[in-house]
Amino acid sequence: MQVQPTLFPLIVFTLVRASLKHGTNASSCDAFGGYGIILNTVGKLQEGKEMSKTVDLLLAKPNMERMRSRSILICEGMIHHWTEPLHGTLAPLLRGYQTGLQSGDLESAAINRKSNIESVIILISHID
Amino acid sequence: MQKASDNAAFDSATTYFQAGRELLGPNGWNTDPSVMLKLHSKGANACFISGHLDTMNELIGEVLSQDIPVTDKFEVYVVKIKAAYALVENHVAIDTAFEFRSKLGLPTFKNKPVNSFVIIKEFIKTKRTLGSRKAEDIASLPELTDGRIMMGQRMLELASTSCFSVSEQWLVTILVRHFLLTHYFSFCAGPANIVPIDCIYPGESIT
Numbered sequence: 001m002q003v004q005p006t007l008f009p010l011i012v013f014t015l016v017r018a019s020l021k022h023g024t025n026a027s028s029c030d031a032f033g034g035y036g037i038i039l040n041t042v043g044k045l046q047e048g049k050e051m052s053k054t055v056d057l058l059l060a061k062p063n064m065e066r067m068r069s070r071s072i073l074i075c076e077g078m079i080h081h082w083t084e085p086l087h088g089t090l091a092p093l094l095r096g097y098q099t100g101l102q103s104g105d106l107e108s109a110a111i112n113r114k115s116n117i118e119s120v121i122i123l124i125s126h127i128d
Numbered sequence: 129m130q131k132a133s134d135n136a137a138f139d140s141a142t143t144y145f146q147a148g149r150e151l152l153g154p155n156g157w158n159t160d161p162s163v164m165l166k167l168h169s170k171g172a173n174a175c176f177i178s179g180h181l182d183t184m185n186e187l188i189g190e191v192l193s194q195d196i197p198v199t200d201k202f203e204v205y206v207v208k209i210k211a212a213y214a215l216v217e218n219h220v221a222i223d224t225a226f227e228f229r230s231k232l233g234l235p236t237f238k239n240k241p242v243n244s245f246v247i248i249k250e251f252i253k254t255k256r257t258l259g260s261r262k263a264e265d266i267a268s269l270p271e272l273t274d275g276r277i278m279m280g281q282r283m284l285e286l287a288s289t290s291c292f293s294v295s296e297q298w299l300v301t302i303l304v305r306h307f308l309l310t311h312y313f314s315f316c317a318g319p320a321n322i323v324p325i326d327c328i329y330p331g332e333s334i335t
Contacts (some may be wrong), residue, residue, distance in 0.1 A: 004239055004240060004241050004242065004291070006241055006242035006247065007222070007239070007242060007291045008291035009242075010242055010246070010249065011237070011287055013250040013254040017257050018277065018281060020257055020269065020273060022272050025272040025278055026282075027281035027284070027285045028272075031281075031283055031285075032266065052261050053263035054267060056263075058266075058267055061271075076318070104173075105176065107210075107213075107214070
């Protein structure tokens with residue numbers, strides 16, 4: 001049995017609408033981060049960036065610790081590089097790795113580190 | 129209990145939680161069910177993180193077999209989904225998340241292909257609901273306090289991770305554009321926000 005990837009946008013849309021209707025919590029970071037990814041993919045780069053800013057503001061609220069590493073991964077690894085130079089994501093991704101290790105979110109920590117290394121390799125490959 | 133979970137000392141945490149369970153003994157569920165539930169739920173999470181998957185499954189199974197409200201089983205459901213995802217059993221992760229949502233009485237999805245028109249319809253609906261809200265407007269929305277909705281949201285959050293992981297179309301699209309943009313920007317001396325991106329993607333300009 002397989003998973004249907006087409007469920008991803010539907011789940012994200014449901015999360016976004018539920019957050020707007022009932023209020024925000026830690027899951028809203030994933031909702032608006034995921035929505036940002038979708039917006040970027042359909043070419044709405046400024047709107048995607050705005051969703052990333054939303055995630056940053058939500059993370060500043062209390063009790064968001066478990067989402068910190070994951071949200072850094074979404075914003076820095078999947079959204080910011082659409083509109084900003086890649087080297088700007090290196091330090092945040094490294095911070096995401098360390099945050100994930102501290103909070104026990106090893107999955108996000110590992111992917112943050114992987115994205116950080118990939119970005120370094122891409123940047124180094126263009127140094128003449 | 130808090131001490132056991134702090135500082136990412138999850139290996140030590142499993143020992144703390146095990147000691148707690150042994151202290152309460154086999155009748156723990158009758159004498160002190162709330163502490164027993166916490167010891168099992170937190171213990172399952174610590175076992176998952178430290179890689180003791182057999183013990184994790186035992187603890188999850190024990191909680192799920194108890195005659196307690198489904199909301200009390202939330203934490204072990206989360207661990208079960210995360211473990212399934214870690215073992216690349218994405219369909220198990222998604223089915224478990226949807227099962228929990230339906231037990232909560234919340235609308236859920238079926239693990240079936242979604243028609244493109246439905247996705248576009250839902251996208252337009254979401255865009256309309258969002259309106260012209262800026263980041264500050266969204267961040268200033270009231271905090272969600274309904275526990276049932278929070279649990280349902282968490283289930284969707286976990287399910288989306290599994291869907292995204294298997295979404296080859298998304299991954300290919302994102303990776304290809306990631307490389308295109310990276311290569312393009314790497315040859316630009318100026319900041320990215322003055323680079324017209326229309327030459328890469330014929331959509332919206334970022335200038």
